[in-house]
Amino acid sequence: MKYAALALLAAAPLLGMGNYPLHLLIMCVLWGYVYTSWSVMGRLGMVSFGHGAFMGIGAYVVVMAWNHYGLSPWIGAPIALVLTAIVALLIGYPCFRFKIVGHYFALVTLALSEVTRLIIVALRDQTGGSLGVTPNTALAETSYSLGALQFSSKLVWFYVILAFWLGGLWIWKKVDESMGRLALEAISQEEDAAASIGINVTRLKLRVTLISALMTCMGGVLYAQYQAYVNPETVSGIGISLQMVFGAIAGGMFVRLGPTVGAVFTLLLAEGLRLWFGNLYHGLDLTVYGLMLVLFIIYMPKGILGAATQAWEKRRGGVARAA
Amino acid sequence: MLTLENVSAGYGSFQVLFGVSLEVKAGESVAVIGPNGAGKTTLLRVISKLIDATAGEIRMEGRSLNAVPAHEVIGLGIAQVPENRRLFPRLSIEDNLKMGAYLPAARARFAERLEMVFALFPRMKERHAQLAGTLSGGEQQMCAIGRALMSGPKLLLLDEPSAGLAPVVVQAIFEVVRKMSAEGYTVLIVEQNVRQVLKVVNRAYLLETGRIKSSGSAAELLNSSEIRKAYLGI
Numbered sequence: 001m002k003y004a005a006l007a008l009l010a011a012a013p014l015l016g017m018g019n020y021p022l023h024l025l026i027m028c029v030l031w032g033y034v035y036t037s038w039s040v041m042g043r044l045g046m047v048s049f050g051h052g053a054f055m056g057i058g059a060y061v062v063v064m065a066w067n068h069y070g071l072s073p074w075i076g077a078p079i080a081l082v083l084t085a086i087v088a089l090l091i092g093y094p095c096f097r098f099k100i101v102g103h104y105f106a107l108v109t110l111a112l113s114e115v116t117r118l119i120i121v122a123l124r125d126q127t128g129g130s131l132g133v134t135p136n137t138a139l140a141e142t143s144y145s146l147g148a149l150q151f152s153s154k155l156v157w158f159y160v161i162l163a164f165w166l167g168g169l170w171i172w173k174k175v176d177e178s179m180g181r182l183a184l185e186a187i188s189q190e191e192d193a194a195a196s197i198g199i200n201v202t203r204l205k206l207r208v209t210l211i212s213a214l215m216t217c218m219g220g221v222l223y224a225q226y227q228a229y230v231n232p233e234t235v236s237g238i239g240i241s242l243q244m245v246f247g248a249i250a251g252g253m254f255v256r257l258g259p260t261v262g263a264v265f266t267l268l269l270a271e272g273l274r275l276w277f278g279n280l281y282h283g284l285d286l287t288v289y290g291l292m293l294v295l296f297i298i299y300m301p302k303g304i305l306g307a308a309t310q311a312w313e314k315r316r317g318g319v320a321r322a323a
Numbered sequence: 324m325l326t327l328e329n330v331s332a333g334y335g336s337f338q339v340l341f342g343v344s345l346e347v348k349a350g351e352s353v354a355v356i357g358p359n360g361a362g363k364t365t366l367l368r369v370i371s372k373l374i375d376a377t378a379g380e381i382r383m384e385g386r387s388l389n390a391v392p393a394h395e396v397i398g399l400g401i402a403q404v405p406e407n408r409r410l411f412p413r414l415s416i417e418d419n420l421k422m423g424a425y426l427p428a429a430r431a432r433f434a435e436r437l438e439m440v441f442a443l444f445p446r447m448k449e450r451h452a453q454l455a456g457t458l459s460g461g462e463q464q465m466c467a468i469g470r471a472l473m474s475g476p477k478l479l480l481l482d483e484p485s486a487g488l489a490p491v492v493v494q495a496i497f498e499v500v501r502k503m504s505a506e507g508y509t510v511l512i513v514e515q516n517v518r519q520v521l522k523v524v525n526r527a528y529l530l531e532t533g534r535i536k537s538s539g540s541a542a543e544l545l546n547s548s549e550i551r552k553a554y555l556g557i
Contacts, residue, residue, distance in 0.1 A: 196393065
């Protein structure tokens, strides 16, 4: 069943899909991967509003390395990952060491994502500022360049991103199966008690933050290479960070496919709003996001998939009891 | 086993403990009694390293705890039952107990100790799959004690186990404490319920405004006129 659904998803683009639906599908999987990355830590009580920073680092570092130094993304991506790890540790260590949790943690990370956006804008001579930047094309005479990680075929991108998405789900499962999972749950519920039973709170939190940040950074790399255009608003800053939080909550961050469902939902919502209202009301999608975030938190705190799973289990349980 | 020498501690510029010295010998059960705000909970927090001592020294079996971080205290054999239980409310009883055996050494003996805890608290076995947050106060206290026992501690710290419980439940909890010290556990218990706790421990210290005011065997303190007047109302 699981594999059949996966095979169907993998085969879908081969069944003669138009360019636009394929693009939408790729974006769903890409954002599904990014939201999954966010939820790896978000579901354990570490709600970050700063993941735009990690995504921004991923996207901009590869493009800058390629445009200014001629470094292939194969080198740029590791540099971005190292930078992300440093930033994550610099933010994470003091927060976890001094027990900055909950709302305060969210505030610290909120600042992080905005600072990253402002730095990108401020370095406009290198980054193109708020106009964004396009990686120099390597596809002038060929349809693909492995060295530049540029492919004109959307199909290639679909499979690359699908692989990352599957990898993200695999990491989620690995985190779940480790003893650390229960420990992290314990930390999020009673931090002092967790320390008293021997859990190294700071180290465990840092570890999961690193995993989440590095995954998100790779999301930025993929986004930049696939779109061949990055803009500070679309890969960093509060807007994108908020979108990750909203997507994960809407889809359900406590179930493995929840964030992906959230990605499909937010993308369709954004596209739908664009179709209905055009570009007439700029920023309307963000307003609707905010409103729906409130509604979701009040009426469906477990998200779409979380609530659906619960309802399904309840119904099955009811049937079993009746029978 | 555990020695405190002139330990001072507090929160920021607010000092709570002023040169507290006390000792718990192996196999003994010792109570620290005193009124609200005397610094009893702070005393346990400083032993379990959730806060640092500003002066003085804490030693466990001769080893100084001063440079030990909070998560390594349990590895030295000190397990804490914190004030207000501090269970993991959205984990089941069994998972709470499992977390008590988090350290690799304890994990290896998980099954055996689980049996022991279930034997001590049959109610925990009945409800092993229930979320800890949904238990009654007394059951939560049992679960918290069970969680601490899962690590196989040498020394058990109990912080106000009777707080917020019905009198009949309080008696049951103290019965457990008595049973544990009879079985050879070393126990340091902090309590306001002076009359009850003095019935189950060997020795006690009286802590007032962050200073040890007097100490002695449980019987001595029960009979001292100072304690009788101030705490027992006789």
